[in-house]
Amino acid sequence: MMQHHQILRVVTKFNLPLIMLFGLYVQFHGDFGPGGGFQAGVIIAAAFVLYALVFGLDHAREVAPEGALKIFSALGVLIYGGTGVLNMLLGGNFLDYNTLSPAHPAHGQHYGILAIEFGVGMTVSSTLTLIFFVLSGRKERGGDD
Amino acid sequence: MVVAIAVIRLRDLFAVVMLFGIYSLLSAALFVALAAPDVAFTEAVVGAGISTVLMLATLAMTSRHERRPAHKPWLPLAVVTVTGAFLVYGTLDIPSFGAPDNPVHTHVAPRYLEESGEEIGVPNVVTSVLSSYRGFDTFGETVVVFTAGMGVLVLLGRGRRRRGEEEGEKRDSQGEKEGAA
Amino acid sequence: MDVLGHYNYWIVIFLMMAGLYTVISRGNLVKKIAGLNIFQTSVFIMFISFGYISGSAPPILEDGVTLYSNPLPHVLILTAIVVGVATTALGLALVVRIREAYGTIEEEEIHSQDRDF
Numbered sequence: 389m390m391q392h393h394q395i396l397r398v399v400t401k402f403n404l405p406l407i408m409l410f411g412l413y414v415q416f417h418g419d420f421g422p423g424g425g426f427q428a429g430v431i432i433a434a435a436f437v438l439y440a441l442v443f444g445l446d447h448a449r450e451v452a453p454e455g456a457l458k459i460f461s462a463l464g465v466l467i468y469g470g471t472g473v474l475n476m477l478l479g480g481n482f483l484d485y486n487t488l489s490p491a492h493p494a495h496g497q498h499y500g501i502l503a504i505e506f507g508v509g510m511t512v513s514s515t516l517t518l519i520f521f522v523l524s525g526r527k528e529r530g531g532d533d
Numbered sequence: 534m535v536v537a538i539a540v541i542r543l544r545d546l547f548a549v550v551m552l553f554g555i556y557s558l559l560s561a562a563l564f565v566a567l568a569a570p571d572v573a574f575t576e577a578v579v580g581a582g583i584s585t586v587l588m589l590a591t592l593a594m595t596s597r598h599e600r601r602p603a604h605k606p607w608l609p610l611a612v613v614t615v616t617g618a619f620l621v622y623g624t625l626d627i628p629s630f631g632a633p634d635n636p637v638h639t640h641v642a643p644r645y646l647e648e649s650g651e652e653i654g655v656p657n658v659v660t661s662v663l664s665s666y667r668g669f670d671t672f673g674e675t676v677v678v679f680t681a682g683m684g685v686l687v688l689l690g691r692g693r694r695r696r697g698e699e700e701g702e703k704r705d706s707q708g709e710k711e712g713a714a
Numbered sequence: 715m716d717v718l719g720h721y722n723y724w725i726v727i728f729l730m731m732a733g734l735y736t737v738i739s740r741g742n743l744v745k746k747i748a749g750l751n752i753f754q755t756s757v758f759i760m761f762i763s764f765g766y767i768s769g770s771a772p773p774i775l776e777d778g779v780t781l782y783s784n785p786l787p788h789v790l791i792l793t794a795i796v797v798g799v800a801t802t803a804l805g806l807a808l809v810v811r812i813r814e815a816y817g818t819i820e821e822e823e824i825h826s827q828d829r830d831f
Contacts, residue, residue: 414574418660422570422774425664426796430578437586458686465679468672483668501664504671511675512796515682516583519803522689523810524590553748560755567766568773568783575795576758584751584799591744591806594813609739617731624723658773658785659792667789674793681800685807 393442400442407435415509419498425505429512436517445525454521457514464511471503547592554585571659722763729756741821743809747802754798761787 415428440448472483480486485500557580564573663671729752736749765784773785809819816824 419657420774422574422657422659422772424571424657424660424792426792427571427574427578430575430583430796430799434578434582437583441586461679461682465675468675472668472672483665483672485665497661497665501660504664504668505660508671508675511679515678515800516803518682519685519800519807520583520587520590522685523587523803523807524593549745549748553751556752557755560759563759564762567762568771569762569765569788569791570772572758572762572788572791572795575792579795579799580755584802587799587803587806588744588748591810594810606739609735612738613731613735616734617727620727620730621724624727627723658775658782659788662785663789663792670789671793674797677797678800681797681804684804688804688807688811 396442400438404435404439407438408432411435411513415505416502418505419501425508426512428505429509430516432509432513433516433520436513437520440520440524445521449521449525452514452517452521454518457518457521460514461511461518464507464509464514467507467510468504471500471507475500547589550585550588550592553588554581557581557584571657723760726756726760726763729753729759743812743819743821744806746821747805747809750805751798751802754794758791758795761791 411428411431414423414431415425418424418428436448436452439451471485475484475488476482478488483500483504485497488496488499557576561573561577561580564570564576733749733751733753733756736752737746740746740749765787767781767783771782773782773788775782812824813819816827818824818827
């Protein structure tokens with residue numbers, strides 16, 4: 389798409405790791421400051437979208453293949469649900485994180501929140517990236533036939 | 534608000550999408566002013582980033598200009614004005630903006646604010662309510678996002694089989710797109 | 715009773731009606747989706763302004779702060795925004811499919827094509 393815009397490419401290359409890092413920070417620091425799985429997922433998806441806009445959709449597909457994105461978005465839901473089922477196996481209710489660490493219920497809550505936020509972030513980021521790829525890939529495929 | 538009016542008035546859809554991004558960013562600033570940093574965060578990234586890009590991708594595939602509406606705007610305008618007047622009348626019974634004795638603040642919220650510190654051990658109450666007290670809700674929302682993604686995939690992903698019969702129509706639309714660009 | 719204390723709801727209602735007007739009066743499907751999004755944002759602003767207490771701090775627990783804004787609406791709207799963008803994407807995908815099937819995204823032309831069948 390924009391292979392010849394040197395400045396855009398260099399600046400994007402410089403910014404992408406920072407955006408990703410910020411996404412991860414928001415993901416795992418969501419307990420203490422504003423943030424959490426939903427925001428982090430959207431930020432990481434935005435990083436992928438930026439990459440696709442500047443370097444072209446085909447390069448972005450190599451970085452994040454659609455099949456892998458499908459698997460990741462399903463895996464995120466599974467992590468979330470699986471945490472709940474794990475709590476049931478440990479003798480509590482569905483999504484009752486206290487069972488994760490019986491001695492320190494608050495610690496258990498902390499682990500549980502981290503796990504499900506991770507699942508949410510995974511689902512949201514890969515689903516939004518997938519939607520973008522599919523919506524914009526339609527045009528390129530429509531163009532060649 | 535001014536931006537919202539401009540969004541309605543403009544017929545150049547490209548400008549509409551750009552203004553829509555500005556509108557989202559402004560409402561994110563409003564959320565910061567209303568002491569909701571989590572929400573502002575999400576709105577800024579989603580509204581100004583993702584949804585603008587998605588709308589642009591759609592516009593690239595469809596036409597850029599809107600046709601002049603065929604109907605006179607008076608009937609919808611009348612409907613909207615009457616509905617709005619009724620709603621304004623209804624607000625007179627709602628407690629005023631920022632009042633601490635608003636019924637919203639007196640039921641479960643104080644309990645979350647007072648006890649989540651010990652029960653959950655996480656300072657950000659929004660996170661603890663989101664993931665722990667209302668874990669079921671959030672699970673549902675995650676599944677909705679997942680389902681929407683799958684829906685888009687079903688609609689657009691592997692739609693090559695029925696292409697043959699639409700070939701002629703498609704070529705017309707291609708030509709139109711070239712003309713619009 | 716101070717009437718001006720309700721100005722936030724009036725802003726919300728104005729935005730809501732603007733979105734509704736767009737959905738009713740415009741024939742272009744992308745424009746309709748933009749109208750729906752304006753409507754949606756007005757609901758977000760309504761919830762967040764419910765949760766606000768004059769002079770309150772963001773709901774992140776800290777020593778020495780006693781007045782927080784209500785975290786519950788924040789949670790609801792936070793998830794609603796992300797779900798909103800996902801459903802908007804679904805709507806846009808439908809628009810793209812309609813464009814491919816009918817060759818237009820104007821409602822009137824779609825109706826007239828339907829009548830011709």
